[in-house]
Amino acid sequence: MSDAAGERSGGRGARERILRTAVQLFARDGVQATGIAKLTETAQVSTRTLYQHFASKDELVRAYLERLESDGVLAAEASLEQAALSPRERILGLFVEVALDAAGTIRGCPLHNVTVEAAGTMPEATVLVERHKQRFAKRLIETAAEAGAQEPEVLGRRLALIFEGARALSTSLNDTRPLRDGRDLAEALLDQATQGISVR
Structure with missing residues (x-):
């Protein structure tokens, strides 16, 4: 499997990439306007990988809010x-x-x-x-x-x-x-x- 394919399927640091992307997109575009397709494309992960780390968009929103505080x-x-x-x-x-x-x-x-x-x-x-x-x-x-x-x-x-x-x-x-x-x-x-x- 190529490095690019590994990146799309998750690879190391996928959860952090997804969360960093959520921080960027949710703050800029809003939660409702940011769909799963946009999140996965920007984070360079598959939809499957996103749901492996966050069972739902609500769970990702919760992690986003926690990140805003923990930073x-x-x-x-x-x-x-x-x-x-x-x-x-x-x-x-x-x-x-x-x-x-x-x-x-x-x-x-x-x-x-x-x-x-x-x-x-x-x-x-x-x-x-x-x-x-x-x-x-x-x-x-x-x-x-x-x-x-x-x-x-x-x-x-x-x-x-x-x-x-x-x-x-x-x-x-x-x-x-x-x-x-x-x-x-x-x-x-x-x-x-x-x-x-x-x-x-």
């Missing part, structure tokens, strides 16, 4: 983990204007995008996304406390709402202005909360 904090949330920054800077760093992709499009949060596409049809994926969003909100609450907020839980929850809403609206409008507006709102809330003014 580290999602890029848009990375500022919360930058120890060299002050807590305030880490929070405001969430609202940087995202870069457009090669097609001139804002893709938004890949986890949120899966939830929207799934629309209740992929419960395991939904659970993974919910878990991540809850952890993110908890991290924001902890960072708000580090920043000296009077009511860190309230502030953290509201910052999460502003961040998620700003990203979703930026994606819908393909416009970075909602993120700028979100930063202004976050800064105002931080000022209130750290000056002893209730954010309720």
Whole structure:
């Protein structure tokens, strides 16, 4: 059997190639728009090999979401983990204007995008996304406390709402202005909360 044939039938590293391809295509084109034929062609594996490693597309989606988390904090949330920054800077760093992709499009949060596409049809994926969003909100609450907020839980929850809403609206409008507006709102809330003014 030739090397090319071995590659198409699987070979070493087939699972990783499939997963890397899923990360690329699902984030760029969406889960529903990415069919098995496109996945296998791009990953250079047979359909049989794909199903040997992932029993269903839902299982591949779950592995995709787990990979997004295991590769580290999602890029848009990375500022919360930058120890060299002050807590305030880490929070405001969430609202940087995202870069457009090669097609001139804002893709938004890949986890949120899966939830929207799934629309209740992929419960395991939904659970993974919910878990991540809850952890993110908890991290924001902890960072708000580090920043000296009077009511860190309230502030953290509201910052999460502003961040998620700003990203979703930026994606819908393909416009970075909602993120700028979100930063202004976050800064105002931080000022209130750290000056002893209730954010309720």
